[in-house]
Amino acid sequence: MNFKLKDIIPQLITVLAVVLVFGFFTYNAQVNMENRGIDFGYGFLSQESSFDVQFSLIEYDGSHSYFRAYLVGLLNTILVSVIGIFFATILGVIVGIARLSPNYLINQFAAFYVEFFRNIPLLLQIFFWYFAALRALPLPQDAEPMFGVTYLTIKGLFVPAFIWQNFNIFFYSVVAAIIAIIVIRTHAKKVQESQGKQTPVLLISVGLILILPLLSFLIGGVRLSFEVPVLKQLATTSFIYEGGVSLPPELIALTLSLSLYTATFIAECVRAGIQGVGKGQKEAAASIGLTPNQVLKLVVMPQALRIIIPPTTNQYLNLTKNSSLAAAIAYPDLVLVFAGTALMQTGKAIEIVSITMFTYLTLSVSISILMNWYNKRIAITEK
Amino acid sequence: MFKYLKQLTSLVAVVAVLFTFTTESMAAKKSKTLKNTQKKGFVRCGVSQGLPGFSNADAAGNWTGVDVDVCRAVAAAVLGDANKVKFTPLSAKERFTALTSGEIDILSRNTTWTLSRDADIGLTFVGVNFYDGQGFMVRKSSGITSVDQFKNGISACTNIGTTTELNMRDFFNSRGISYEPVAFEKADEVVAAYDAGRCDTYTTDKSGLAAQRTKMKNPDEHIVLPETISKEPLGPVVRQGDSVWEDIVRWSLNTMIEAEEYGITSANADSMKTSDNPQIKRLVGAEGEMGAAFGLDNEWNLRIIKQVGNYGESYKRNIADTGILPDRGPNELWTKGGILYVPPSR
Numbered sequence: 001m002n003f004k005l006k007d008i009i010p011q012l013i014t015v016l017a018v019v020l021v022f023g024f025f026t027y028n029a030q031v032n033m034e035n036r037g038i039d040f041g042y043g044f045l046s047q048e049s050s051f052d053v054q055f056s057l058i059e060y061d062g063s064h065s066y067f068r069a070y071l072v073g074l075l076n077t078i079l080v081s082v083i084g085i086f087f088a089t090i091l092g093v094i095v096g097i098a099r100l101s102p103n104y105l106i107n108q109f110a111a112f113y114v115e116f117f118r119n120i121p122l123l124l125q126i127f128f129w130y131f132a133a134l135r136a137l138p139l140p141q142d143a144e145p146m147f148g149v150t151y152l153t154i155k156g157l158f159v160p161a162f163i164w165q166n167f168n169i170f171f172y173s174v175v176a177a178i179i180a181i182i183v184i185r186t187h188a189k190k191v192q193e194s195q196g197k198q199t200p201v202l203l204i205s206v207g208l209i210l211i212l213p214l215l216s217f218l219i220g221g222v223r224l225s226f227e228v229p230v231l232k233q234l235a236t237t238s239f240i241y242e243g244g245v246s247l248p249p250e251l252i253a254l255t256l257s258l259s260l261y262t263a264t265f266i267a268e269c270v271r272a273g274i275q276g277v278g279k280g281q282k283e284a285a286a287s288i289g290l291t292p293n294q295v296l297k298l299v300v301m302p303q304a305l306r307i308i309i310p311p312t313t314n315q316y317l318n319l320t321k322n323s324s325l326a327a328a329i330a331y332p333d334l335v336l337v338f339a340g341t342a343l344m345q346t347g348k349a350i351e352i353v354s355i356t357m358f359t360y361l362t363l364s365v366s367i368s369i370l371m372n373w374y375n376k377r378i379a380i381t382e383k
Numbered sequence: 384m385f386k387y388l389k390q391l392t393s394l395v396a397v398v399a400v401l402f403t404f405t406t407e408s409m410a411a412k413k414s415k416t417l418k419n420t421q422k423k424g425f426v427r428c429g430v431s432q433g434l435p436g437f438s439n440a441d442a443a444g445n446w447t448g449v450d451v452d453v454c455r456a457v458a459a460a461v462l463g464d465a466n467k468v469k470f471t472p473l474s475a476k477e478r479f480t481a482l483t484s485g486e487i488d489i490l491s492r493n494t495t496w497t498l499s500r501d502a503d504i505g506l507t508f509v510g511v512n513f514y515d516g517q518g519f520m521v522r523k524s525s526g527i528t529s530v531d532q533f534k535n536g537i538s539a540c541t542n543i544g545t546t547t548e549l550n551m552r553d554f555f556n557s558r559g560i561s562y563e564p565v566a567f568e569k570a571d572e573v574v575a576a577y578d579a580g581r582c583d584t585y586t587t588d589k590s591g592l593a594a595q596r597t598k599m600k601n602p603d604e605h606i607v608l609p610e611t612i613s614k615e616p617l618g619p620v621v622r623q624g625d626s627v628w629e630d631i632v633r634w635s636l637n638t639m640i641e642a643e644e645y646g647i648t649s650a651n652a653d654s655m656k657t658s659d660n661p662q663i664k665r666l667v668g669a670e671g672e673m674g675a676a677f678g679l680d681n682e683w684n685l686r687i688i689k690q691v692g693n694y695g696e697s698y699k700r701n702i703a704d705t706g707i708l709p710d711r712g713p714n715e716l717w718t719k720g721g722i723l724y725v726p727p728s729r
Binding site for chain 1: 527572
């Protein structure tokens, strides 16, 4: 026996207390629901939802089930999170580096941006972009085309749709190009390590990713055409664009506000990461003759990333959770569609809220696991 | 003498038991919600987040509206003071949960009475205080004068969590029109988005359209289309399982409507006590035992009429005089061509 009773007892008591509290709440809920004649069960998920949703990535209308409505909401949440994380990361890295720029104007502007957007409540920013900025957009019939075919209007962004022929061949050509690039990079690294010779990897990569898909057009029979949005009159002063792809203004406002807000935090993570790398490291790198670009790429960034990744993961989680503020501006995310409309139509509060909570938990844990894996991969391997 | 002592004691015991039983059942008659309300000293009432004419707060935080008056009537009946109400503004999404979880005791928030709501979610509808139907609002400049002119691709702003969302789907589906539903959580945001031009039409109950129109930047630029696409009987709701409380709320509303029928107003209620008509006397607590069954005194209905007024006064004050819906339409007494008809208080 290498454990003592006095170590075990507090643990047992804690577990018991947690189980009891949980049990009490479950029992309490059961009794109260019974008293009020409310049934408990997940059977409603297969019932017809009979409400429509504005924007969906999968085929859906009111004749589908509540479960399908749940998937619609979930996918919309994931969509806005992925786009938000993508733009927040790019903007955050740029602003973070800009804050360290020796140029006074650039670093002051970056600092102003961070302080400004970080200190205004997110919900307020969402309202600003949706209601204030939306009102300034033109009606569909007054919109000036951008690049001749794209229209930004109060009813959303209307862009041309791609119509592909033999899309699979094009897709394979891109996959082939990516595989070729990975092989060449690994090879180039080996060559450099064994012979000290450098290969212009970037040039070759860019060439590959351009030439292979181009070939698929020239000899693979791939054709690409566009379906341009066309103005359609609904009534004397009501217009809409038909054809092409339409992005609802709710999605645009939400992505914009989430990205701008979260980017400020990521920028601070990036700045802290870069500043966290010892000055001696840079000087040592410079003294062995590396160019400033090489110093950043080979010495500073690999070390900075180890500091940047963990807090940035938190920001990714925050962005995903904050996307639930979508409900305020009618973007049909998980909270609006499932914990909103579906809850109201079925009255299954406990079931739906528990499913929603579990879903957000799963999303957050998945992001955490992914980022931890990446963090481990780039951690210093001690030899 | 001692021979009967045993029998005597058992008799006393039986009487004592019977007595406790009767007092016990009288106390049980007093509902739990009623007891809690009287202990707290105010009625907990769930209302909308601002719908002129139905439940709307002014700058000083005073709530007015026909839905508000139902709660005030209950407060007058059970607490003696129509002002002893605590109002909780709720979104359409929150309203039923707030009621079933016990945060409020009456939900008086332009809520449509439907089978699934009544049967499924632990609620009981007690009556109808406004007969409504869903309609559409459009910009005058659009030239649309009927729903027949709606075309594929129309975008419609509305609230989530309402029967509106379901009716809208039924309506557009049955006509084979593809539409874009834009659903917000709060009514103010629906109005703001529609007003900005995000949607071609705004759909909700017609009374709601009329009320929200007054909030628009320029109300004259919008019209409500003549078609009504659904039945929306709106009324107060209580939790299932407290039938005495349910009765109190139901008969508070019925009293207001019946008082109008018999011409009893807040001004003349006291003088009606000496009326020759026994039905009128019952309505002002001068005849019969009309409150005992609820565990209330006999003048509970008189207080409602004196402090809140009859249904007609409430409608005039909140909906007609504010210019929302000057015409009472179906919300007129059955004796005057409407469909307001309540069971008699006797």
